[in-house]
Amino acid sequence: MSIVLVGLNHRTAPVEMRERLAFSEEACAQSLPRLVDGETIREGLIFSTCNRVEVLTATERLTASDAASRIGDFLSQTRNVSPDLLRPHLYVHADEQAVRHVFRVACSLDSMVVGEPQILGQVRRAYALAVEAGTAGRVLHRLLHHAFHTAKRVRTETGIGAAAISISYTAVELGRKIFGSLAHRAVLLIGAGEMAELALRHLVKAGASRILVANRTVQRAQQLAAQFGGEAIADERLTEALSQADVVICSTGAERYVVTPEMAHQAKALRRNQPLFIIDISVPRNVDPRVGELDDVFLFDIDDLEAVIESNIREREREAQRAELIVDAEVMRFQQRLRDLDFGPTVGALKQRLIEMAREEYQKRRARLGQLTPEQEKAVEALLMATVNKISHPIIHRLRRSYETGDHDNVQAWRDVFGLEDEPELGKEFDE
Amino acid sequence: MKTLLLVALSAYIVAAIHAVLSFINRRRALERVAHAALAVGFGFHTTALAVDWLRDRIYPLFHRSETLSFLGWALVLFYAFVFRRYRTHALGSFMLPLVALLVLAASVMQADGRAMPQLLATGEAAWLFPIHTTSLFLAYAAFFVVFIASVMYLLQERELKLKHFGMVFHRLPSLATVDEISAVATSIGFTCLTLGIIAGMSWSFARDGRAWRNDPKEVLTALTWLLYLLLLGQRYAAGWRGRRAAWIGLAGFTLVLCTFFGARLMGGYHVFG
Missing domain, CATH: 1.20.1440 (de novo design (two linked rop proteins))
Structure with missing residues (x-):
């Protein structure tokens, strides 16, 4: 058994590549069964946010590099990107490295802004999707739950999330640069995602007073608008809303440009050329990049924000270092538990197999023994069990050593010798 | 002293x-x-x-x-x-x-x-001359403020567009502030400029009946006045601001510099010192 993770993130791939790779929730649900064949790739999870697309798998009888190339093929096929284009952006992590990566992602140590809290919710959602699709098994259950546990520890034991947060913070800072003060400014939300809501919260705290919300599902728009004392906007009134807004936060799941240069131009004329600050945090991007070429329109997509945010990351680095120590400890604990997890069932299956063999042979020869007293029956049974134990003892000893040193080949060799096939399903034991 | x-x-x-x-x-x-x-x-x-x-x-x-x-x-x-x-x-x-x-x-x-001032100080309607010069120099100073504010605007606007923030970025006032400074200074400068021109024309007219001499300095000043009129008018009427207004602020100040230094080279009535 190996854990293999293949993916790309904001550091390895530009937004153009990430938006091509991004999986919507529906796409996740459809693609997961294609990824997991049950034979070699036994479990799978797709984690897709605006900053990263990662495929996490538990594999069997597959080297890490074979698994990685299969996952790479999966990505290029489902997302329709040529492998040659894709490969330079991908990173591969296996086993302990993969575990560490997942933990670091969940703890927001690998995020664009270290310490931003949204990522944990996104990981949870990706896990839920994998569970729904039936592609999360005993390894991923355990891995993800341990990741959540680690993230919780990091959040409570370090100050990593104490300072102002990511995109939202940057939005406020840039808004102040453009408008001087955000007091009495109007904010338009296009798409009512979690991230957008958070940014809005910060802008309101900074003084923004008029809130407009446009969303595909009207109820959600109304709900959010009500929450902030704002106004829900119908899609066809978007241009008008643009003309009334000073700050626009765009984060829909749409796969096209929601704000076009024509709309922005019109809105600009309507608002008498007052500056317009547009933040496009959606991937794929929802605001046509040409909008940013208009005079006094300041468009920041997710990559642009990264540049601004870099300095903030440095400020958080110290706290992050403490978080890394926690992650280190948790990775070790997890590896140990994973070994136990693998070891127990294997030993159980091995003994089961030996006992079966012994009973089979005994049944075949039983008739020749003639009539036996209950005491004799018991003695024979004890003899068989003792023999099985005697035989299995050195094997178990070797197996334990193989697990502890991570020698999966040796484990596999023993399993093959005794024809051990499926491991018992242990998914239910996780309720962490 | x-x-x-x-x-x-x-x-x-x-x-x-x-x-x-x-x-x-x-x-x-x-x-x-x-x-x-x-x-x-x-x-x-x-x-x-x-x-x-x-x-x-x-x-x-x-x-x-x-x-x-x-x-x-x-x-x-x-x-x-x-x-x-x-x-x-x-x-x-x-x-x-x-x-x-x-x-x-x-x-x-x-x-x-x-030598010259005695002549100016005693002639017809001499009281208009100080108003003429004072107004115009106040206007020049105001236009310099517009110029500085425009430079500040354009520097930051550029950095915002390129998404690359240099050392200056965190030290300059916000775009809205410099734009407003520029707008206010333009109004003050334009008012002073108008006053200065009117005073100058009245003074000249009172002395020898000629308000306009087609002197290079006069022509350049008229151009400057028209440019700032355009800027102010468009600010109020069409909502020009920001980048466009800043560029006009730069152009206007270039004209002011030409008026102040350049007119000398072209000769004419307004040559002193």
């Missing part, structure tokens, strides 16, 4: 150095030193101008040295006004060195002939 001007100059130099340092180090204490020195310099400078006026009974705004000195004085006045109103910490580091430079030039050049 030369001594008074030299004291003012020293104070201005101290102010300029501290303003620049406070801009670089972002230390408010340095800025307070700059402002204290500026107040002292302004006091001496004002006294120097008043003493000159009272002693010679001639309004001290005719010779080149006098115009430079007055321009420096007007800039300090505007700086004080803008700072009080907008608390823009960066402006001093741009304006005060220029003030020091202008006053330095004025004090170096001060010993020149004083």
